[in-house]
Amino acid sequence: MKALPLSELPTGQWGRVVSLKARGMARCRLLDLGLVPDTPVQAVRRSPLGDPTAYRIRGALIALRREEAGQVLVTPL
């Protein structure tokens, strides 16, 4: 299946991390949050204004801005 940015993953759906587009500290930050390749991640809830979105990552609920989530490529599960 084609990879898409995590920011485009519909609410409720699970995806699997394929790769990160971010470089440098931004990449480090995403890795620290647990977004390493092959990690399952779920888009749980979008805030009223559409940004940020809460994602379930390795057992924790974490809010990411569109620009951050857009740096993560996932394949929908």
Add this chain to the structure above:
Amino acid sequence: MPLATELRERFNIHPDPGAAVIALAGNPNTGKSTIFNALTGLKQHTGNWPGKTVLQTQGTFHFGGKKYILVDLPGTYSLLANSAEEIVTRDFLCFARPDATVVVTDATCLERNLNLALQVMEITSKVIVCVNFIDEARRKNIFIDVDCLARELGVPVVVTAARNGLGLTELKAGIDALARGQIVTSPRRLIYDPDIEEAVARLEEKIPGEIKEWINARWLALRIIDHDRSTLDNIRQYFKVPEWGVLRERYKYCPT
């Protein structure tokens, strides 16, 4: 003033002969402060980290006739220093060199907490991992194989339910044994890709002796490769080493 005392003073740790300094690290919301309060009771002192608006809490407890100064570090996911909290945590471990470091983890999402534990173990080998919220994990049918975890990590592991006071004596005993040198750990070392390992080996040789004595050379070599400016700047601030500038200049163009 000896270097050890001077560096600790910079972090508001006042000399207290015979007392051991214990750092409490962990991800945010792992119950770190609950553990801190349970261990120290009301014997605590709050202030700020020098030059930062990050809160610092220190407290003391006694175990086996020895005094322990417990320092509550800010909750972080990482030590790769993106934020003031991460810089404080990393600098404390790196420069104040606590006699033991407790990494508090959340049993209900242990996996995501091990990133920090491994990063701490890259700086110091005197680490004890505390798996907190064990009561909540059991409620969620999560069982932690403590022996296996300790074996895999190469450091002692203690389970706690700090809100109910469970496991705190074991934690104190673990800290005590580690600080006294009765337990020798062998932290799992991360092996990087061959090209990185080769660069690390080359760099380690070039790190001046007086820095190596104080800071884990492998860890520092990895930070140089990362071009971690804040670590390098702080080292230059703490150690007056002339070759340091040259070393830093040479690796200025390393890809980040």
